[in-house]
């Protein structure tokens with residue numbers, strides 16, 4: 001599988017400007033429930049720029065990404081989802097700590113929303129930060145055809161930046177006519193890197209440039225809403241400071257190796273001081289897959305003289321009210337990630353791997369390609385399947401994840417955020433909170449959290465092919 005350079009360049013000639021300024025909103029009536037309506041349907045959009053063919057997608061309210069939902073921390077929101085697709089759907093509010101019944105897993109936390117029907121989601125987000133929403137039914141296809149959107153929970157006190165910018169990144173596999181290529185769930189791909197596309201969009205368009213002013217301080221919210229593509233962003237000429245992972249504030253720090261890496265479903269908030277020269281242009285490069293580096297977008301400075309540069313350090317976001325796990329009293333559980341094709345790391349090259357490969361071991365049956373501790377939940381999940389384990393409500397819990405496969409897995413726990421306390425047996429100094437942790441091939445990570453929300457919660461890989469082919473399980477909090 002190769003990413004076609006031509007496809008990535010499709011929109012290069014079009015001057016597409018992304019990232020609108022979003023002024024902080026103030027709400028005066030605390031008791032009023034914020035209401036949104038979302039309708040799923042097919043729609044025709046232009047992903048690749050003027051003069052290039054349009055694409056038929058599945059979308060919330062006719063746009064990709066769907067409407068940006070903005071709510072305030074601690075204020076209730078009600079979202080009525082109407083389904084005009086020809087198949088069942090649900091919506092999962094990825095990363096929000098909410099009651100199990102609002103989690104959007106069909107057959108497990110709710111009945112699927114049938115064609116023509118609606119479902120009302122209601123919750124009060126406890127944490128401010130960058131979150132997103134997507135279906136949890138026929139996920140590979142529904143997410144891959146465009147059903148995704150950002151959910152921004154605003155801080156009670158606005159953060160001291162000049163602009164708040166969202167880059168909602170999606171990855172599409174388009175054919176020469178701009179159509180979404182078929183073949184979702186291809187068995188070969190499911191056993192390897194998953195469905196990686198050939199066209200990367202920011203806020204629904206192949207992006208050319210983002211305009212900035214010298215001297216301004218920007219909060220940039222990065223969301224990787226791809227099915228399978230991992231991205232690794234370098235900001236030429238700039239020094240991004242990471243201030244939050246998966247919506248949860250962290251100690252401000254430079255990204256490791258100067259590169260912001262996001263697996264599918266992951267978010268990173270960064271603060272960038274625009275220290276470039278007026279009139280100049282700087283590239284943002286995605287070089288996660290070494291030989292497939294490409295320019296994602298240009299940062300274009302206008303010609304005005306630089307404003308007084310910021311001398312203060314980027315602001316630290318105030319912490320969210322997360323319960324602190326008690327490591328001494330914690331229950332420990334090991335989870336082995338298993339299966340997939342064997343062979344080299346990263347993306348397949350040539351086809352050599354297939355000759356050596358085949359499935360790993362014989363322990364995975366029933367059409368599943370992946371497993372966790374030998375168990376495979378496939379498709380949208382089997383609600384009658386036994387949980388991996390049960391935790392008592394209120395207990396602290398440490399999960400030790402062991403990636404025994406040759407592939408990367410962004411592992412996501414529903415309804416909770418966890419601290420990443422170690423990597424490969426070494427303490428993780430930052431101990432950052434996340435809801436999705438990216439585990440490289442053959443590596444290990446330890447997560448700690450308080451099991452404070454009762455219910456059956458999904459724990460799965462967010463490479464959607466892997467999830468649907470068995471790398472999914474339930475954790476019960478009772």
Ligand code: C2O
Pocket residue numbers: 092094134136265412414458460462
């Ligand atoms: Cu973002 Cu189970 O999902």
Ligand code: CU
Pocket residue numbers: 408409410461462463466467471
């Ligand atoms: Cu995976």
